[in-house]
Amino acid sequence: MSDEFDVVVVGAGPAGENVADRAVRGGLTAAIVERRLAGGECSYWACIPSKALLRPVELAAEVARVPGLTLGPIDTAAVLARRDEAVSHLDDSGQVEWIRSVPVEFVRGHGRLDGPGRVAVSAEDGSVRTLTARHAVVLATGSDALIPPIHGLAEARPWTSHEVTAARRVPERLAVLGGGVVACEMAQAMHGLGARETTVLARGGLLGRMEPFAGELVAASFAEAGITVREGVQVTKVERPRPGGPVTLHLSEGPPVEADELLVATGRRPATGDLGLESVGLEAGRSVEVDDSMRATGVSDGRLYAVGDVNGRALLTHMGKYQARLCGDVIAARAKGEPDDLPGLRDVADGYGAPQVVFTDPQVCAVGRTESQARREGFDVRVVEYDLGRVSGAYLQGDGYRGMAKAVVDERRRVLLGVTFVGPAVGELLHAATIAVTAEVTLDRLWHAVPSFPTVSEIWLRLLETYGL
Numbered sequence: 445m446s447d448e449f450d451v452v453v454v455g456a457g458p459a460g461e462n463v464a465d466r467a468v469r470g471g472l473t474a475a476i477v478e479r480r481l482a483g484g485e486c487s488y489w490a491c492i493p494s495k496a497l498l499r500p501v502e503l504a505a506e507v508a509r510v511p512g513l514t515l516g517p518i519d520t521a522a523v524l525a526r527r528d529e530a531v532s533h534l535d536d537s538g539q540v541e542w543i544r545s546v547p548v549e550f551v552r553g554h555g556r557l558d559g560p561g562r563v564a565v566s567a568e569d570g571s572v573r574t575l576t577a578r579h580a581v582v583l584a585t586g587s588d589a590l591i592p593p594i595h596g597l598a599e600a601r602p603w604t605s606h607e608v609t610a611a612r613r614v615p616e617r618l619a620v621l622g623g624g625v626v627a628c629e630m631a632q633a634m635h636g637l638g639a640r641e642t643t644v645l646a647r648g649g650l651l652g653r654m655e656p657f658a659g660e661l662v663a664a665s666f667a668e669a670g671i672t673v674r675e676g677v678q679v680t681k682v683e684r685p686r687p688g689g690p691v692t693l694h695l696s697e698g699p700p701v702e703a704d705e706l707l708v709a710t711g712r713r714p715a716t717g718d719l720g721l722e723s724v725g726l727e728a729g730r731s732v733e734v735d736d737s738m739r740a741t742g743v744s745d746g747r748l749y750a751v752g753d754v755n756g757r758a759l760l761t762h763m764g765k766y767q768a769r770l771c772g773d774v775i776a777a778r779a780k781g782e783p784d785d786l787p788g789l790r791d792v793a794d795g796y797g798a799p800q801v802v803f804t805d806p807q808v809c810a811v812g813r814t815e816s817q818a819r820r821e822g823f824d825v826r827v828v829e830y831d832l833g834r835v836s837g838a839y840l841q842g843d844g845y846r847g848m849a850k851a852v853v854d855e856r857r858r859v860l861l862g863v864t865f866v867g868p869a870v871g872e873l874l875h876a877a878t879i880a881v882t883a884e885v886t887l888d889r890l891w892h893a894v895p896s897f898p899t900v901s902e903i904w905l906r907l908l909e910t911y912g913l
């Protein structure tokens with residue numbers, strides 16, 4: 445069976461769904477191929493379940509800071525049940541219905557490029573359907589958890605983000621390998637939901653991509669909550685004699701760690717290992733490099749695009765969706781022979797530095813460049829820091845509110861290059877920073893954006909005053 449569409453999208457995660465939607469809005473026809481569940485990792489095994497697990501833990505920490513309120517133990521079974529609701533009990537029928545309503549042809553199966561403009565889809569029953577794209581094939585296949593080559597690790601069948609976000613029980617003793625976002629969020633969630641011993645093994649510090657104080661404040665909060673963080677250690681060998689039984693991690697220094705479960709959170713690799721990239725001259729297993737219109741570079745026919753995790757620009761749902769919107773629009777413009785270089789048709793946001801919220805307690809959020817990135821890139825940098833706990837609105841949030849804010853200023857233009865906030869529930873502060881950084885609002889103009897009293901947003905005033913305004 446052979447089918448022809450204007451656009452064929454491989455992968456129905458948040459990025460793939462959005463690109464198909466925009467292409468159809470632009471007047472094109474589209475098909476989308478999905479091997480697992482429409483909605484992608486984000487909806488079932490990443491953003492949504494992880495945040496459903498973290499929310500009660502965060503709220504419990506908030507309640508504990510407000511005198512006069514008491515909270516009983518968290519009902520873990522109820523939390524897991526709400527998580528199951530949040531992931532629609534791994535049923536994607538609602539999502540498929542929405543895709544069809546766009547209308548986009550939904551094709552279940554594993555998609556592989558079969559030369560330029562062609563995607564061969566293998567269904568579970570072994571049948572193969574070939575889809576042909578008149579204008580574009582868009583790869584939106586996301587990423588998979590990466591298991592580092594440590595002796596005995598793969599054989600120990602550790603949890604990855606998939607298993608921890610779908611957990612049916614909370615392990616008594618959990619070891620977490622990695623110090624990044626998944627490690628921090630999931631250590632916090634599992635500990636808050638009842639793990640008795642949680643040990644994070646980070647070869648560097650925590651949250652190494654952010655400003656250094658972010659990881660330090662999270663580590664301090666983890667210590668208070670009883671989560672052990674062992675920084676600067678390497679796991680040299682893993683032993684798990686009985687499948688599902690206790691696991692022992694041998695370290696480069698200090699005694700081994702024994703746990704009932706091991707979560708590996710050491711980053712991601714692009715889901716391009718079995719995607720037929722070779723058929724268009726690209727290398728399997730690597731990210732698909734794209735230009736600012738999301739068109740794959742190094743593919744001569746110019747009809748291959750890649751959005752979301754698979755292009756390696758920013759491994760975040762909102763950035764994948766942003767890339768997808770502009771990609772769908774640019775494909776439609778090119779198909780109709782319209783101008784394809786309007787401002788809305790280029791990825792500008794990734795160049796500024798993607799906004800991100802880490803949902804630990806305290807939350808960490810940042811947009812733009814860190815100080816060290818800005819210095820490396822040769823900007824004339826000045827840095828302003830302020831203790832968030834000293835802002836009236838923050839103090840009123842609860843006793844012992846601790847946090848920090850940092851702004852990285854380009855002195856030459858007097859605009860913000862980056863902003864980082866760490867503190868309970870600071871995630872909602874981030875969009876103001878994203879607007880300031882992306883719109884390159886000058887500090888002198890920002891001075892006239894008056895934050896309400898007594899909100900945590902008064903941090904903006906304090907940062908500007910500290911700068912000297």
Ligand SMILES: Cc1cc2nc3c(=O)[nH]c(=O)nc-3n(C[C@H](O)[C@H](O)[C@H](O)COP(=O)(O)OP(=O)(O)OC[C@H]3O[C@@H](n4cnc5c(N)ncnc54)[C@H](O)[C@@H]3O)c2cc1C
Pocket residue numbers: 454455456457458459460477478479480481482483484485486487489490491492494495553554555556584585586587605609626715718719751752753754758759760761762763764
């Ligand atoms: C635990 C965890 C928590 C996270 N939390 C957040 C968060 O709070 N906020 C945030 O912004 N980001 C978060 N992320 C990152 C976020 O999940 C990803 O950036 C996002 O899912 C990427 O979207 P995508 O559409 O590119 O890929 P995916 O969501 O991975 O979707 C890709 C889809 O393609 C399908 N597919 C792959 N190969 C094929 C093929 N050959 N044929 C057919 N289908 C295929 C897959 O089955 C999948 O459904 C988190 C990640 C993890 C692991």
Ligand SMILES: NC(=O)c1ccc[n+]([C@@H]2O[C@H](COP(=O)([O-])OP(=O)(O)OC[C@H]3O[C@@H](n4cnc5c(N)ncnc54)[C@H](O)[C@@H]3O)[C@@H](O)[C@H]2O)c1
Pocket residue numbers: 592593621622623624625626627629646647648651652679709710711712758759760800801802803
């Ligand atoms: N709230 C959010 O926005 C959110 C939440 C979860 C994940 N994500 C996204 O998902 C992506 C993946 O998250 P992640 O935490 O897996 O990756 P990450 O890149 O954030 O962190 C990986 C961690 O593993 C460590 N590591 C790597 N190899 C190792 C090895 N061999 N031994 C020991 N440690 C090793 C690194 O030093 C780092 O601390 C991130 O890029 C992030 O953007 C976002």
